[in-house]
Amino acid sequence: MPEHAGMEAAVNHLLNSYTDVDVDIVSGQNCSLYDHSGNRFVDFEAGLWSAALGHSHPRITRAITDQASKISHLHTRTPNTVAQLAAETILGITGLAGGKCVFLNSGSEAAELSVKVVRHLVRNRKLLSFANSYLSAYGRAGEKSEVDFRLIDWSNMELHELDAILNDIPFQEIGGFILEPGGSGSGFVRFPPSELVKKAVEKVRQNNGIIVANEVTTGMGRTGKWFGIHHYQIEPDIVILGKGLGNGYPVSAIAIERGLAAQLEEGGFTHVQSHQNDPLGCRVAQEVVMTMREEGLVERSKETGAYFLNGLLELTRKHDLLSDARGRGLVLALEFASGNKLNASWAYRQLLKEGFLVGCYPAANILRFDPPLTIERDDIDLLLQCIDSILNRAEDGLIDTEL
Structure with a gap:
């Protein structure tokens, strides 16, 4: 894949609050993005x-166009059938x-609302979570x-430290457990031990x-x-959804168990936002x-992910510069x-030059991959070959090793 040029020098009017490239x-189709030069x-x-579902998925585009031509936004006091069906x-x-x-x-809004909901129900009791979990970009969560x-x-x-860690927690003071069930939104792609999750859930349940x-x-x-929690065989009371729920359109949700929902409504709980339950x-x-169901994308994610991970593991066996692959x-x-x-930052820049957008987390020295569930194995193979190639060239002194 040829080296890609960046955008021409221009005045940037966007606040740089996060590292950019x-x-x-200017456009995208499934897993392919194109710049102004067609790269x-x-x-x-x-x-x-x-x-x-990939960029510009035709079904989502049609749904947006159709609904926007009817009604996009309503007052939160105005119930609508579209929201009822989605719920x-x-x-x-x-x-x-x-x-x-x-x-x-x-x-982030959904996570913050969930904290508000749980604290309304449990009053002054604390919430349990994992230190490396990412719950929200702001607020109490x-x-x-x-x-x-x-x-x-x-x-x-x-693993032998599990009981000691849990015994140190006064679970009678814990009103809820907000579990990020795998991968860590902080970027590290580490999954909490099943035994720890199940024991923590059991102790929280024992204390209502x-x-x-x-x-x-x-x-x-x-x-x-x-859902990630399905890897732990746990039935939650509240589920927070975002990101993939809208395929890039900004929508999130919280789903609340029937009994807790009744307590909230009977207890006078209120929450109002401008775009709450918007039809669009x-x-x-x-x-x-519906698209995920009909296209079998959950099953595809499992199968494609196993193929991808096997390729990454093969790279770790081949290159001493790599220490681990997981997923x-x-x-x-x-x-x-x-x-x-x-390191990962160097590899990230090299891959960008070759036409691959990947995640990079310098604190963990990792490259992260969260492609659309529709990613083709041919594109995975191209990425794996490119990583192999840049590492080979670096080891042979044939590529720039500066960041």
């Missing part, structure tokens, strides 16, 4: 993990049939402060606590199952679920060995 993407980039991040669908796939839904715009949360750091623990599954990054087929977002969410479904990571000049 000099590429001007192709293969998107192995699905935008920001959101375009689960029924979401409750069905989350296993919370008979419950209630709220639709919002982003995963994002801060995970000691006032609201008790955190478990399992990243460096051994609420189990919340934060599926913003792990839901909608990303891990090879509909709800129509998109409904169409995304579940189509959330995968390739970790570079520490102490080398040739």
Whole structure:
């Protein structure tokens, strides 16, 4: 794949609050993105993990166009059939049939609302979560402060330490467990031990606590199952959805178990936002679920992810610069060995030059891959060949090793 040129020098009027790259993407189709010069980039991040069906999916485009021509936005006091149908669908796939839904715009909003809901129900009791989980970009969920949360750091623990860690937690003071069930939205692609998750859930349940599954990054087929929590055989009371739910359109949701929903409504709980339960977002969410079902994309995620991971593992066996490859479904990571000049950040830049958009997390020294669930094996093979090639050339001194 030829080296790609960046966009021409221009005045940037966007606040640079996060590291960006000099590429001007103007269109996309499935897993292919194109810049203003027609150069192709293969998107192995699905935008920001959101375009689960690929870019410009025709069914989603038609749904947006059709619904926008009818009604896009309504007052939150005005119920609409589109939202009701979407809620029924979401409750069905989350296993919370008979419950209630709220639709919002982003995963962060949904996570923050979930914290608000649980705290309303449990009052002054704290919430349990994992230290390396990412719940929200802001608010109480994002801060995970000691006032609201008790955190478990399992990243460096051994299995024999499980009971000691859990015995140190006063579960009578814990009102809920907000579980990010795999991959870590913080980017590290590490999955909490099943025994730890199940024991923590059991202890929270014994103390009448609420189990919340934060599926913003792990839901909608990303891990090879509909939801990441399905890898742990746990039935949550609340499920948080975002990202893949809208295939790039900004819609999120929380699904709430029937009994808790009744408590909220009887207890006078209120929450109002400008775009709550908007028909357009709800129509998109409904169409995304239907498309995933009809195209078998959850099963495809599992099978394609296994193929992808096998290729990454083969690279780790071949190159000493690589220390690990791991994944579940189509959330995968390739970790570079520490102490080398040739690290993940260097590889990220090299891959961008070759036309591949991947994730990069310098703190963990990993490349991360969250492509659309529609990714073709031919594109996976091209990426694997490219990684192999740049590492071979670097090891032979035939490529620039500067960042």
